[in-house]
Amino acid sequence: MAGERLISSDGIRHDGRRLDELRPIKMAVGVLKNADGSAYVEQGNTKILAAVYGPRSIHPRHLAYPDRARVRCRYHMAPFSVEVRKSPAPSRREIELSKVIREALSHAIFLEQFPATAIDVFIEVLEADGSTRCVGINAASLALADAGIPMKDLVAACAVGKVEGHLVVDLTDLEDKNGEVDMPFAMMYGRKKITLLQLDGILSYEELCKAVDLAMTACEKIYAMQKEALKQRYLALRKSIEEGGG
Amino acid sequence: MPLYFKDWDLVVPGELLAEGNYKLGSNVYKEDGRIYSNVVGILKLTRGTINVVPLSGPYIPKVGDLVIGEVIDVTASSYVVDIRAPHVAFLHASEASTKPINPHEEDLRKLYDVGDMIVAKVIAFDRAFNPSLTCKERGLGKITRGRIIAIPAVKVPRLIGRRKSMITMIKSETGCEIVVGQNGYIWVVGKTPEDEDLVAEAIKKIVEEAHVTGLTARIMKMLKDKKRRQP
DSSP, rough: TSSOOSSSSTBTTSSSSSSSSOOOEEEOOOOSSSEEEEEEETTTEEEEEEEEEEEEEEEGGOOOOOSOOOOEEEEEOOOTSSSSOOSOOHHHHHHHHHHHHHHHHHBBBBBSSTTEEEEEEEEEEESSSSOHHHHHHHHHHHHHHTTTTTSSSOOEEEEEEEEEEEEEEEEOHHHHHHHHHEEEEEEGGGGTEEEEOOSSSSOOOHHHHHHHHHHHHHHHHHHHHHHHHHHHHHHHHHHHHHHHHH | BBBBTTTTTTETOOOOEEEESSSSOOTTETTHHHTEEOOSSSEEEEEEEEEEEEESSOOOOOOOOEEEEEEEEESSSEEEEEEESSSOOEEEEESSSSOOOOTSSSSGTTOOOTOOOEEEEEEOOSSSOOOEEEEOOTTTTEOSSSSSEEGGGGGGGHHHOOGGHHHHHHHHOOOOEEEEEOOOOOOEEOOSHHHHHHHHHHHHHHTTTTTSHHHHHHHHHHHHHHHHOOO
């Protein structure tokens, strides 16, 4: 995109979105038969599958916490998820993202209800086009709820960035690579608690406040969609039976 | 005391259910006077107590539960049993049967071996240690005939029904013997395999439609229709 601008003078981004507009989002719950809980989320071209297993016994046994469950998280990018084949071995970046996602999710779970067990979360990036950790959190939080694991709230996540001097919501890969700032953000929206806030780049105090406001507005929309996706799984059948009279 | 949902409404984790002096049942929590749901489930309000009946989730053993499990290992003095809970359960040789068995003299594998399915009762569990089982009662022990159907443990109350209405109805309609393990394993013995098929079909329908009211009537209708078609 050398020479070309990512944001036009009337505030339209390279993919036709307004500055505060999310990409088209698709969510599905319970997509994997063998997992205890699973979800698939698409945000534009970012496509992510999440699976949850557990609470289950933990091996090796010394990893178990005597008073609560241990959340283990693996964020992984498929070799075909990016333009140039990525080695399937976990990279430094993937190991770090696994850690921050684990921390963003574990604060929402009632871990003390399952002492000495493991809750395993697998996040597989099938296609990467920016904001993969945020979409990963959205999918993993749906998968946890689908597994019936008691949670304080669903975790909704969205990235905010600064591109050519404008604050924009839900970055694509292009905006992430060519922009000045990337700020992944996750929160338990219903409880108004932030569980992930990272900042890659420099923002002034005023810009940071504005970015957090933008992220919260975006999370509100995503949170509503997550609730809808969880309910839709059961409501469709209930409706068809009630209308058909048995 | 505002209540934001009706009885039988579908709720998700973090959903604000009510405010004020309601009693807390299962799968709800309270913070700053507000009551929220823990899980994806159905809201049930009974005499001022707010409950959410979950639609999925793990089996958590309770003392006194009747369970069906698979023997996965035999040690020097006990059996290791998979009861589909977060932890494996132990069945000590002294609790293994109504007839005493001495692990020093006899081979424990003569009684139960790896792969055997057994009916047992939970005698101890406090979430921090592995649950303990007993088979020292009539009707407990190894399963030698019939078939076992697996369903999610959270659907077991629905299969039993209020005051056992559902399970009694299925038993009388099909003539099968049914033992329901609280962990979601159902043991069915019928006079013919066709009768067992009928039970399996009914159980499948119950699992799929657990969150819709009027289930017992629908299952009864289904069983009657199927039987009429059979010669």
